[in-house]
Amino acid sequence: MRDSKKKKSPLVADNRYGAKRSGWGKPPGKAPAKSAKPASKAKRGSTRRKPTPKKRSLLGRLWAWFWGLVWTITWRVAMVVATIIGLAVGYQYVLLPDLDTLLDGRAQGSVTLMDRNGDVFAWRGDQFGGVVTASSVSPHLKNAVVATEDKRFYNHFGVSPRGVASAVRINLREGRGPLQGHGGSTITQQTAKLLCLGVEFDKDQWKSEAAYVADCRRTSMTRKITEAIYALAMEVKYSKDEILSIYLNRAYMGGGAYGVEAAGQVYFGKNAAELSPAESAMIAGLLTAPTRLAPTNNLERSQDRAATILRLMNEQGYLSNEQTLFWQENPATLSEAAQAKAGGYFADWIMRPENLPDFLGQNTTEDVIIQTTLDQRIQTAAEEGLQWVFENNVRKGSEAQAAVVVMSADGAVRAMIGGRQTKVSGAFNRAVQAKRQTGSAFKPFVYGTALDLGYSHNDLVEDAPLCMNIPGSGEWCPRNYTNEYYGDVTLEWALANSLNIPAVKISESVGRDNVRKVAADFGIESDLADGPALALGASESSLLEMTGAYAGILNGGSSVTPYGLVELRLQGEDEPMMGTAGGIGERVITEGAARELIYMMSKVVSEGSGTRAQLPGWEVAGKTGTTSAAKDAWFIGFTADYVTGVWMGYDDNTPLTGVTGGGLPAEIWKQVMTRVSDGEIPRALPGFTPSRNANRVPEPVRNNRENVLEQLLRGILGGRN
Structure with missing residues (x-):
């Protein structure tokens, strides 16, 4: 039998109704053994008060509140801006076409003229030698372009804040506006400009293709922001070499040549894959000012620019000291066809309306090949x-x-x-x-x-x-x-x-x-x-x-x-x-x-x-x-x-x-x-x-x-x- 006198365990916790808990399963009259030590400690220090934290001054509290507010606004604005940029980049990404459609952006076709022996002696219209890729051109050409235009091309995400800051500083130091002169654009941004940020030529909106190109090249803060977004989208859509390939195919190289393949053929009679360091440097030099620096306009000026680019290639490790010195002392020279200034009077005569329909000549949208009667040996003899x-x-x-x-x-x-x-x-x-x-x-x-x-x-x-x-x-x-x-x-x-x-x-x-x-x-x-x-x-x-x-x-x-x-x-x-x-x-x-x-x-x-x-x-x-x-x-x-x-x-009929x-x-x-x-x-x-x-x-x-x-x-x- 169970002892009925044995004390039963409580059914409710002692503190259920706020009663002070003195112990668990212990008689209420006895204090817990462990409380003795703290009690004695409190007893010894009963004369000292526990320190309380000092209250901040009003100015300190205002300062903390202000920076808290700034931080809150900043990160929220940053989140909003990042979201907007992300949406804008995503929108541009969706609009970007396949790579192949971007490699030839000419609005006009070309005319290639061959002599009686089948050799090319002149070009007219917008020349395009054919599609090349960053991996198919001469390595020297690829290195020259990167060294000249964007040495950090393979390391940035399409926009270079360091480059922009440097360009702004140079522009201000030279007395121009922050966006006038040097742009600090990366190759990706330059490619975005060549694509006119995806806007195609419309005859109803622009009077001429020249006006269209000028509009695409204009500089403003809004334009730079749009360009940066487009560049970021390109970086997401295409690989670095694909972006460089677009750039190498679409850039104007002077002399009616669009792309490095056409430039190699027009100036040197070579494919872009066969260019030497000196020839590559000369072509890379055209990217800054294609018409003024074209070797057919001023060969010496073009060679001087190429010498500078060879030095840049040396500084960035693309050429040894010996190679740089050799190619600077042996600069690129023009092919015979380029020396003839694109066929001179004979080519101009062939292109006249009485000899050639306009839709196959000056305003052709096709790439036309013309075989002519010209004998270059006889032409040279006459000259x-x-x-x-x-x-x-x-x-x-x-x-x-x-x-x-x-x-x-x-x-x-x-x-x-x-x-x-x-x-x-x-x-x-x-x-x-x-x-x-x-x-x-x-x-x-x-x-x-x-x-x-x-x-x-x-x-x-x-x-x-x-x-x-x-x-x-x-x-x-x-x-x-x-x-x-x-x-x-x-x-x-x-x-x-x-x-x-x-x-x-x-x-x-x-x-x-x-x-x-x-x-x-x-x-x-x-x-x-x-x-x-x-x-x-x-x-x-x-x-x-x-x-x-x-x-x-x-x-x-x-x-x-x-x-x-x-x-x-x-x-x-x-x-x-x-x-x-x-x-x-x-x-x-x-x-x-x-x-x-x-x-x-x-x-x-x-x-x-x-x-x-x-x-x-x-x-x-x-x-x-x-x-x-x-x-x-x-x-x-x-x-x-x-x-x-x-x-x-005499032209004026002087006797x-x-x-x-x-x-x-x-x-x-x-x-x-x-x-x-x-x-x-x-x-x-x-x-x-x-x-x-x-x-x-x-x-x-x-x-x-x-x-x-x-x-x-x-x-x-x-x-x-």
């Missing part, structure tokens, strides 16, 4: 020949101009010079655009008409004073250049010595309308004079037209349309879109008349007014031409292979002093053709057998010939050229 004459035979400081055209007998233009400055692009082309009086260079069409109507080279015509009454103009009395008259002369001799009166008489005899028709059918499209002065070259024509007309004589009397375009096709396609638009046309005069005319014109060079054009070992035919008051001087001549026309004069067609123009012709025919086997002109009395020369002419030539030579050497 060197012209330069030699002006350096050796022309007064220093002379502003006289000259133009040269070389073509085959079928009208294929092999070389073209439109002015003394041959390394130009977009300049006034005197060979095509200048319309000048032709003078005696027109006379072969007068005699060609007569021969085609049955005249003979040895027919006689009287060289005597002549006056004609011109309705509305009064009396007109032509004179010979020598102011002398030689009696009865053969047509052959009259042409060889460029007598004026016989030419007028023959023209009047065969009919001016017939002469005009023959000249027009040979390709002289300019308006031809109506009066008798037609025979003396009073009409205006271009050098290209006149040279093409002479080519018609050489090929046996058929018309010729000068041409330079052989074939046009789109890049990547085999079938041409256009073919040759020129060449030999319909017959103008009989082949017999053409051969006889060639024979007569050969006498001009062998014993007449054009003796200075004689080419040792070669048969040459041609004609001199000097206009009234000597404002224009011509010599157009040909061998069996090429027809070459030369014009000389040439002491210069005739048989002087400096004939000398230019000789110097050009000497170089053109170098190494070639001489071929005879089309054959013609003259009749027995073809060489009759009147006695007065024989006696005065030496005096005439002496006068010409004295005028050439002593006058103003």
Whole structure:
């Protein structure tokens, strides 16, 4: 049995109703044993009070409250800003397209011109050599770009606060606004600018692509913030090498080249993968100011910039001291095509609307390949020949101009010079655009008409004073250049010595309308004079037209349309879109008349007014031409292979002093053709057998010939050229 007297355990805790708990399971009257020690301690220290914390001053509490408030606002604002930036970056991230669509951002296409041998000699439009990647280009080029534009490119997140702060400091120190001048932009930010922050060109919003680009490049605080957000999105979307690839493909490199591949081809004739450190440094240097630093504008300035970049590559460990010194002492030089200033006058002529539809030329949106008739060896020969004459035979400081055209007998233009400055692009082309009086260079069409109507080279015509009454103009009395008259002369001799009166008489005899028709059918499209002065070259024509007309004589009397375009096709396609638009046309005069005319014109060079054009070992035919008051001087001549026309004069029609067609123009012709025919086997002109009395020369002419030539030579050497 359980002891009923045993004390039961309490059912409720002692402190349930607030009773003071003295112990657990202990009699209430006894204190716990452990309380003795604290009690004695309290007893010993009963005279000391426990210290209380000091209260802060009012100023301290206000200061703490203020900074607490600042911190609260700061982190909350930071959270809001971070959220906004995150949302903005996410929004841009969603809008960013695939990598492949960003590598070629040209709004315009390109035109690549190749010579007759298939070698590239010129470019027009926006050149794009093809897509490259950061891993496929030359390592030197990649290093040069990073060293120059953004040495911390692989370490930042798209925006470099250190770079921005440094740029602001430099701008302020140099007296500019904080965002004017140096921008501190990373390669990623520069790429964002090249992409125009994702805004595409709209013709309705911008008047031109140039205005669109200028708008994309403008600098403002809002623009910089948007640019930074776009750059951050790019860093999330693409890898570092992908961003660099976009940059290398889209950056403008001057000279119409977009991207490093096009720059390598335009300036050095190389792919971007083959560039040396010096070439890479020069291309990287273009990123700062592509037009001003383009090596085609100023090679020395471009080389100096490249030397600086080589030093930066050395400082950042990309090149050793020895490599840096070597490439600084052996700077990059231009390819032959780049030295020719993108094809010069010939390329400009090909791109003219009469040769090329605008949608395939200046405003093409496609990449066009054009094969042309240009022979770069002949072009060089023409340039060197012209330069030699002006350096050796022309007064220093002379502003006289000259133009040269070389073509085959079928009208294929092999070389073209439109002015003394041959390394130009977009300049006034005197060979095509200048319309000048032709003078005696027109006379072969007068005699060609007569021969085609049955005249003979040895027919006689009287060289005597002549006056004609011109309705509305009064009396007109032509004179010979020598102011002398030689009696009865053969047509052959009259042409060889460029007598004026016989030419007028023959023209009047065969009919001016017939002469005009023959000249027009040979390709002289300019308006031809109506009066008798037609025979003396009073009409205006271009050098290209006149040279093409002479080519018609050489090929046996058929018309010729000068041409330079052989074939046009789109890049990547085999079938041409256009073919040759020129060449030999319909017959103008009989082949017999053409051969006889060639024979007569050969006498001009062998014993007449054009003796200075004689080419040792070669048969040459041609004609001199000097206009009234000597404002224009011509010599157009040909061998069996090429027809070459030369014009000389002043742009403002100032008379040439002491210069005739048989002087400096004939000398230019000789110097050009000497170089053109170098190494070639001489071929005879089309054959013609003259009749027995073809060489009759009147006695007065024989006696005065030496005096005439002496006068010409004295005028050439002593006058103003």
